[in-house]
Amino acid sequence: MRNYELVCVIQPDLDENAFNSVLEKVKGWVTESGGNVDKVDVWGRRKLAYIIKKHREGQFVLLNLSMNPSTTSDLERNLRYQEPIIRHMLSVVG
Known part of the structure; x- marks a missing residue:
């Protein structure tokens, strides 16, 4: 098991229920694998450096994960196909 940091930028116009359901999906993919x-650290709504998919702002979330390196490709594929997630970055800690 390795430690990872996952930063997700989620669409800014989602209501609280939709935002929480996106987070629960991501957490579910990690635990299923x-x-x-x-740890989940919601940074809140922030202005983007440039326009991404017609959005000037995004809701930022940092997740600290521990998972097997072989399952990261499945997680990234699932993240890529989620429409509410504008961008994501998965990186190894340490």
Whole structure:
């Protein structure tokens, strides 16, 4: 198991229920693959450096994960196909 940081930029116009359901989906994918979500830190709504998919702002979330390196490709594929997630970045910690 390795430690990862996952930063997601989620569409700014989602209501609280839709935002929480996106987070629950991401957490579910991690736990289904045998990993753990250690911490979820919601940074809130912030202005983007440039326009992404016609959005000037995004809701930023940082997730600290521990999971097997072999399951990261499945997680990234699932993130890529989620429309509410504008951008994501998964990186190894340490």
